[in-house]
Amino acid sequence: MNDPELSQVPVSGGDLTVGRWGDGPISVVALHGISASHRAWSAVAENLHGVTLVAPDLRGRGAGESLPGPFGMATHGRDALAVVNHLGLNQIVLVGHSMGGYVVLELAAKAPERVSSVVLVDGGLASASPPGADIDRLLEATLGPALARLRRGFESRDAYFSFWKEHPAFKETGCWNKHFEAYLDYDLTGEPPELRSRVSEEAVIEDGREVLSGAGAWNNLGAISCPVSLLRAPRGLLNQREPLISDALVTRARRTLAPLTDEIVPGCNHYTLMFDEHAAAAVGRGIERAAKPAGGTSQERNEGLR
Numbered sequence: 275m276n277d278p279e280l281s282q283v284p285v286s287g288g289d290l291t292v293g294r295w296g297d298g299p300i301s302v303v304a305l306h307g308i309s310a311s312h313r314a315w316s317a318v319a320e321n322l323h324g325v326t327l328v329a330p331d332l333r334g335r336g337a338g339e340s341l342p343g344p345f346g347m348a349t350h351g352r353d354a355l356a357v358v359n360h361l362g363l364n365q366i367v368l369v370g371h372s373m374g375g376y377v378v379l380e381l382a383a384k385a386p387e388r389v390s391s392v393v394l395v396d397g398g399l400a401s402a403s404p405p406g407a408d409i410d411r412l413l414e415a416t417l418g419p420a421l422a423r424l425r426r427g428f429e430s431r432d433a434y435f436s437f438w439k440e441h442p443a444f445k446e447t448g449c450w451n452k453h454f455e456a457y458l459d460y461d462l463t464g465e466p467p468e469l470r471s472r473v474s475e476e477a478v479i480e481d482g483r484e485v486l487s488g489a490g491a492w493n494n495l496g497a498i499s500c501p502v503s504l505l506r507a508p509r510g511l512l513n514q515r516e517p518l519i520s521d522a523l524v525t526r527a528r529r530t531l532a533p534l535t536d537e538i539v540p541g542c543n544h545y546t547l548m549f550d551e552h553a554a555a556a557v558g559r560g561i562e563r564a565a566k567p568a569g570g571t572s573q574e575r576n577e578g579l580r
Contacts, residue, residue: 277456278312278319283330283360285353291337292330292357295319300565301363304329305354307372307397308481309420309473311336313460314371317453317549321558325367325565330357332377334477336460345480347490351380358388367565371395371548372518373485379494391564392502395557396544398495399504399523402488413482418512424475429467434458442513443545454549496530503535505560507553509543518544 278293293312302325306314312329313336319327331338332350343349354377358366368389370378375397382389403412414421419441428434438444438458463472484490495502504527506519524536537560542553 276320278316278329283357285333285341285356286349287333287342288338288340290330290333290341290353290357292328292361294329295327296322296325298322298324298326300325300367301361301365302327302367302369302561302565303354303358303363305350305368305370305374305377306332306335307374308485309335309417309424309471309478310372311457311460311473313457314548316456317451317551317554318557318561320453321555322561325562328357328361328363330354332374334474334481336472339463339472339474343476343480345477346484347376347380347481350377350481351384354381355385355388358385364388365390367391367393367561369393369395369561369564370397372397372544373481375399376485376491376494379491379498382500383494383497386497386499389500391500392498393561393564394502394504395560396505396507396518396547398491399519399527400485400488400491401520401523403486409483409486410479412486413479416486416511417478417482420511421475421478423471424473424478426470427464427467428462428469430469431459431462431466434462434469441545443511443543446513447543447546447550449546449550451549451551453554457549492530495527498531501533501535501564502531503560503564504537505547505557506536506538507542507544507547508538508540511544513543 278295281292282289304315311331315329333341368378375394382392461471462469539553539556547553
């Protein structure tokens with residue numbers, strides 16, 4: 275496994291840390307989920323060919339944990355555009371997992387001239403919360419252990435690993451490998467016995483409330499003209515049988531967005547879609563398919579990374 279090359283990109287309030295894998299002629303910008311980091315893309319990156327994958331730590335996560343709010347999809351979209359501009363990228367393939375999918379829609383709607391295609395990885399489409407719903411309770415129910423970890427410390431690396439080994443997404447599937455361990459190691463900060471996740475609870479809650487409202491993503495989806503691919507996990511965040519993105523949501527998306535390709539990646543849940551060997555390879559193939567029709571010459575697409 276190759277570690278990404280890291281760089282810094284100035285944004286409002288500080289710098290974003292950006293990971294880069296590969297040196298191919300196609301530029302892929304990948305945005306992670308609500309409580310993740312750029313290291314969530316390591317298994318997928320290992321399966322890409324002819325591609326340069328660029329993935330930032332979103333504001334409030336990873337090395338960007340201390341970046342100030344406000345958070346929200348509009349802010350993350352501006353930060354992602356700052357990465358694209360700083361690196362001089364054009365005609366990018368824009369990829370987002372989970373909440374990253376909502377940020378992808380924000381950027382693709384606001385800067386369509388920079389984006390050749392979009393890949394949503396089990397994200398970007400949401401059911402609007404019922405009127406009067408307790409959004410914070412819904413957030414707790416949706417994120418579960420991922421949110422709980424932000425409110426506690428861990429006495430050791432092993433204790434943190436044990437916490438995740440009890441998460442249903444991993445305990446019930448047996449998915450555990452070098453990519454996930456590297457992801458967890460990157461997430462830890464502090465010194466034993468006071469280790470903690472370097473994800474801002476404030477950022478997760480603010481972003482989660484917006485995602486659960488659902489409205490902004492559908493507005494952005496209707497403004498997108500480039501091809502959109504959706505890669506779905508058949509099981510949910512806690513490995514439950516109900517997927518995060520239902521067939522009904524896909525049907526609604528097709529009414530909003532005609533050029534939509536939908537694929538269910540077998541044998542995975544919302545988390546293991548990114549880390550399981552076979553699932554990550556399928557995500558990689560989906561990204562490569564989306565990259566094939568990318569416009570412009572290789573030099574134009576990737577000139578800022580030379």
